[in-house]
Amino acid sequence: xxxxxxxxxxxxxxxxxxxxxxxxxxxxxxxxxxxxxxxxxxxxxxxxxxxxxxxxxxxxxxxxxxxxxxxxxxxxxxxxxxxxxxxxxxxxxxxxxxxxxxxxxxxxxxxxxxxxxxxx
Amino acid sequence: xxxxxxxxxxxxxxxxxxxxxxxxxxxxxxxxxxxxxxxxxxxxxxxxxxxxxxxxxxxxxxxxxxxxxxxxxxxxxxxxxxxxxxxxxxxxxxxxxxxxxxxxxx
Numbered sequence: 001x002x003x004x005x006x007x008x009x010x011x012x013x014x015x016x017x018x019x020x021x022x023x024x025x026x027x028x029x030x031x032x033x034x035x036x037x038x039x040x041x042x043x044x045x046x047x048x049x050x051x052x053x054x055x056x057x058x059x060x061x062x063x064x065x066x067x068x069x070x071x072x073x074x075x076x077x078x079x080x081x082x083x084x085x086x087x088x089x090x091x092x093x094x095x096x097x098x099x100x101x102x103x104x105x106x107x108x109x110x111x112x113x114x115x116x117x118x119x120x
Numbered sequence: 121x122x123x124x125x126x127x128x129x130x131x132x133x134x135x136x137x138x139x140x141x142x143x144x145x146x147x148x149x150x151x152x153x154x155x156x157x158x159x160x161x162x163x164x165x166x167x168x169x170x171x172x173x174x175x176x177x178x179x180x181x182x183x184x185x186x187x188x189x190x191x192x193x194x195x196x197x198x199x200x201x202x203x204x205x206x207x208x209x210x211x212x213x214x215x216x217x218x219x220x221x222x223x224x225x226x
Contacts, residue, residue: 047215106154110163
């Protein structure tokens with residue numbers, strides 16, 4: 001059974017940092033690209049960024065709204081992806097989902113999401 | 121950035137009726153188009169990819185069509201479990217989502 005389990009969400013002050021984790025099982029994690037997608041309350045889905053596999057040099061890409069503030073990494077030995085979020089702003093408040101893409105790069109597996117609230 | 125526009129924003133349909141959802145891309149995305157279903161408090165679920173290929177386990181009442189800039193998701197006979205929000209997504213040039221269509225009970 002495929003599972004993606006996010007953790008690390010919570011309340012953080014504006015300007016603060018938070019690191020999310022996404023633990024994967026049930027599929028070949030090392031060969032997959034991993035993405036983060038967020039959703040503000042009552043709003044639509046927004047792609048945040050992705051990290052490719054080792055075969056693709058762990059290449060990362062980010063949306064314009066988070067570039068320079070967020071960093072995605074992965075540890076294939078732990079089947080875990082990470083989202084390091086720095087310089088957080090109130091408009092980063094959202095549920096953050098991790099999701100997987102393979103080939104073609106649609107998102108076939110999703111985690112249950114973790115809530116990040118940025119507020120003073 | 122490719123902008124995805126979905127219509128209508130809300131679709132009121134009676135159970136057993138047909139629902140047709142539209143998605144338009146601001147430039148061609150070829151067939152690199154997926155549809156997702158999201159119910160309240162749940163993660164999105166992949167329904168369709170490649171514009172018309174059903175994902176594993178998706179019932180045959182869901183079908184997708186289109187290419188280039190115009191796409192359609194059709195639910196042939198709505199069941200109670202189909203009332204949800206539906207998003208289209210292009211993955212031809214990075215990844216962007218439409219704003220969603222809410223399918224509600226009429």
